[in-house]
Amino acid sequence: MSRRPRLYFSFRSPYSWLTVLRLREAVPDACETVDFFPYWDPDEQTGRALAERGGEFHYIQMSRAKHLYMLLDTKRLAQQQGLAMAWPIDVDPWWELPHLAWLYARRQGRAWEFYDAVTEARWGRGDNICDPEVVRAAARQAGLDPEAAIAAAGDPDIRAEAVGSLYQAYLDDVFGIPYLKWGRHRFWGFDRLDAFLDAWRPVLQGANA
Template sequence: MAADRTPRFYFSLRSPYSWLAYRTLLDEYPDIAAAVEWRPFFEPDQLSEEMLTETGGSFPYTPMSRAKHLYVLQDVGRLAKARGLRLTWPVDRAPVWEVPHLAYLVALREGRGPEYIAAAYRARWEEGRDICDPAVVADIATGIGIDARAAAGAADDPELRREGLRLLHDIDRDGVFGVPFFVHGYSRFWGLDRLGDFVGHLRQRTAPAGRLPEPVGAAVGLGPRSVDDGHAGGCG
């Protein structure tokens, strides 16, 4: 079977490296930001994990060591400072990552996907807010003009849970083990430090005449366990 040629960016509202990749895409590579399909990546809670297992899928993760955690704190601080970005570290209390990521699907349905991601990243990484709190999600939704009740209750919506399950299967099929993660055909690029390589690859493969294709998706568009964050450019 031929590989899907749709260029995809797997982003996570949880990950600081994903936040930095988001900012870099918009600030330095707006043509790429408009051309890729944005797909949310989130660690499944118990319900989602059970649904995923029952339907033959799996989700890769490894526990994050204390040493890695401390390194990420230091490294992200350096990277944000070098980019002139304000960083406020959030504190996650019993997070359920379906809460903010399935709310993105509500925003996408209402044509406000990019605005939601911008507001959610700002709330988490610049204001230090708990975006797994439905009240915070409702506030974000109100601010961008979408249904606050639907967004705040997205994790309790069976239809959105099923859509989230499809996204988890996409993550599994694409071999996504951390974020930010970029996919085009058979090519995979993991981490903030591979973003430039992905940009060069995509421009070379899809725009030999100097023009990127029209956007294929709405350009916009983790708790006690973490996907592997084995190098500084990518984590869960």
């Protein structure tokens, strides 16, 4: 399989945060060898544009019981990796703001500096990453223009790119995060990362030999 793996991530998901962290530790050049796609609950404008392209959003909101389980499970996983973790409280979040700002950061060649600043804010401090001031601070930390990062959610070109990301997720049958797709293979969740690495890393190493 010559196609590059695709990894769908979300700033909302602690499992996504832990998976991307482990992947980058296991494969130091993962940011160059894997294609990353942001995935989030679309607002009305993005959802309408996605539907106009013939796409749907497969994710279903979790129950309170599942949310409480995830809270305990991710804290346990973080502790196993020696990570301190804060649990943010999301009140009427607008997920376009951080995710489209990441698309802007990628255009500026600062995707991972911004990604690290946002995940540090959310999972390290429990900040509300849908607050414009938090996104501005993350942009400054990443060496980006903070006002341009905020404006990304209103940029028609970046909006179109965002819709394209969610449409690709629809084509790849993404229903939860994190989600890895490589050729015919699909891996959903933090606990499937090792299975993905077992399948992909020998091929990657062979290509680099």
